[in-house]
Amino acid sequence: MTLSSLPALKHLDADCWDGLCAEPQPFLRHGFLSALEESGSVGPGTGWMPAHQVMLGARGELLAALPAYIKDHSYGEYVFDHGWADACRRAGIAYYPKLLGAIPFSPVSGPRLLGEPSAAGRLLAALTGNLQPQGLSGLHINFTRPEDDVLLQGQEGWLARLGCQFHWRNRGYRDFQDFLDTLASRKRKQMRKEREQVAGQGIEFDWREGHQLSEAEWDFVYLCYANTYRVRGQAPYLTRVFFSLLAERMPEMIRVVLARRAGQPVAMAFSLVGGDSLYGRYWGCLAEFDRLHFETCFYQGMEYAIAKGLQRFDAGAQGEHKLIRGFEPVITRSWHYLCHPGLRAAVAQFLSEERLAVQRYAEQARELLPYRQS
Missing domain, CATH: 3.40.630.30 (Gcn5-related N-acetyltransferase (GNAT))
Known part of the structure; x- marks a missing residue:
């Protein structure tokens, strides 16, 4: 050898x-x-x-x-x-x-x-x-x-x-309500309220696979991704070209959820899927909306995992705020x-x-x- x-x-x-x-x-x-x-x-x-x-x-x-x-x-x-x-x-x-x-x-x-x-x-x-x-x-x-x-x-x-880290497990839930029914009453009400606050702002969500996004939409995805670094005074790790190359080479593993208000995209979360797992990687928004981060990064991914029969949702490192939303250590x-x-x-x-x-x-x-x- x-x-x-x-x-x-x-x-x-x-x-x-x-x-x-x-x-x-x-x-x-x-x-x-x-x-x-x-x-x-x-x-x-x-x-x-x-x-x-x-x-x-x-x-x-x-x-x-x-x-x-x-x-x-x-x-x-x-x-x-x-x-x-x-x-x-x-x-x-x-x-x-x-x-x-x-x-x-x-x-x-x-x-x-x-x-x-x-x-x-x-x-x-x-x-x-x-x-x-x-x-x-x-x-x-x-x-x-x-x-x-x-x-x-x-x-x-x-x-x-x-x-x-903190990961969410799908224990055979029929839908998101089935998951909510496993929670203590106060926590269940809190999550329901957070989701209602986002819906009340007129925000809707659209899930896409890698081959379903245009280059203009990839421009938006990258703008959101880069903005999460720039607001902290940091340069983004990934370049814009990376997203286009990934969309060419493994589009079947890419999942992007776009948050829209009045038809216009305002935020996104980029994930990858493999085997029985959903991996949430990047998020970003171009305007501030109450509770939008929790809905886009967590609840949308949990709901998607339930709908597709995925067993695990790894939403990234760190974040004790995930605990009260059901992500386990x-x-x-x-x-x-x-x-x-x-x-x-x-x-x-x-x-x-x-x-x-x-x-x-x-x-x-x-x-x-x-x-x-x-």
Whole structure:
């Protein structure tokens, strides 16, 4: 077997890459990752330099892979290690560049070590030995699935980190009212009132798949997306071209809900669908309307999942406001291999304390869920 680093996925056949993906998750698709690269959303000037790690067989066949990037900052990762980097700066230790196995700007758990477990395990073993010769401080693999955790557990030098997100589960609801009937009376009334407030402003919703949007409508989607960053004084991660490329390459996985008032679009939420899951990713509005964010980003997605028989709605990272709307705490994992022994020991101590805090937080969060007590 031979370990190689690919600077762009266009050098690799799409079917070969997608053939390694055991789950129908959109973020791992060649179309998604290559759209990020070819649109300029990652690459030179972004701090995300593609360096996909691949294991090739004797005939050059692709056996295992890790979507990976060389990073010179920690933005857009959603596993926050800025404190580690700052401690290294004060101690005179180089923290950047580092190698990151992740999906850019997408805090979604899923496969990271692609391929058969035996080949993926060999890829993992080969990677750690190549870090220091390349001037890399370590390897970080974010938002893994349980199968990856099995490969990483007990491996020398690897440290596990826990996080907490909030996901909504469809427990066979017939419709949105059926879901509301599972809630405590006060919470049920609150959600009903929020939805009525939005409807009372004359706002209607229109769901589209990727092939059903015109370029002018994609312009609107991007304007809304970019505006969520600009109002905070930040530049958007994604470029406009990314959305057009994605619509060309995987339109069947795209879902966009447009909020309209008097026939004119005023807000949108962009999602992807894969397997039994809906993944809410981006939202934006061009005018302020009371409770519109909750309706567009949460209630519309929940209602859509029920109608389509989807079992899970992952509406993005963070957000305790999701709890009172029925999104349940879910533990996430990331893994970290740090070459510097002193840094590794310090981070290991920090993570042992943080792990307990995250578990307590998830337990306490569960007590705030709005469901009726049995």
